[in-house]
Structures are given as structure tokens and as C-alpha cells.
Amino acid sequence: MRNTMQLGESINTYDPTEALHDELGTFRVTVPDGAELILSCKPGGVTSLKWGDPRNKQQPFLITKITEPAYPEVTAAQPVTRIA
Numbered sequence: 001m002r003n004t005m006q007l008g009e010s011i012n013t014y015d016p017t018e019a020l021h022d023e024l025g026t027f028r029v030t031v032p033d034g035a036e037l038i039l040s041c042k043p044g045g046v047t048s049l050k051w052g053d054p055r056n057k058q059q060p061f062l063i064t065k066i067t068e069p070a071y072p073e074v075t076a077a078q079p080v081t082r083i084a
Contacts, residue, residue, distance in 0.1 A: 005065040012060040019063055026067040032059035038066075 004023055005011065013019040016029055022043045029037040 005063075007065055007068055010062060010064040012062055014060050016061045016063060019061075023065070024069055025065050028064045028066050030062040030064075032061065 005025075005027075007025075011019060020027060020039065020041050023041045024043060025041060027039045027041060029039055031037065
């Protein structure tokens with residue numbers, strides 16, 4: 001499995017759902033005919049993304065990471081310290 005994408009990084013893929021499966025952030029997906037989609041993703045959050053043209057077997061999708069999350073997800077609660 002690959003590392004997560006860096007801000008501004010672009011990749012070509014034939015399967016956007018697989019490419020974005022473990023990603024976090026906002027991505028511009030350019031479909032083979034040039035149309036653009038904006039997707040917000042979280043790990044495991046993309047469940048389905050399919051191109052409606054069954055003839056698209058040779059043209060990859062271009063995916064570019066355009067934003068990082070504003071606040072990283074909290075992984076553990078931190079105790080609150082009160083200063084008197």
C-alpha cells in the first residue's frame with residue numbers, strides 16, 4: 001500500500017476509489033473527458049466512484065490533492081489542566 005498523498009501531489013489512476021481509499025483531505029479528480037469533480041475524503045470514506053462510460057478502459061483519471069484537513073482528527077482525549 002502506498003503512502004498518503006502530499007498537498008499539491010497528482011497521480012494518474014484507473015481506479016479512483018482504490019487510490020483515495022486511505023486518503024484524508026480534498027481532491028480534484030479530472031475524469032478522462034476533462035470534467036472535474038471535487039471529493040472530500042477521509043480514510044475508508046470513498047465507497048463508490050465510477051465513470052459511466054464503459055469504453056474508458058485506456059484513459060486514467062488524474063487526482064490532485066488540493067487541501068489538507070484544517071484540524072487533524074483527535075486520536076485520544078487529552079486531560080484538561082486548570083491553572084489557578
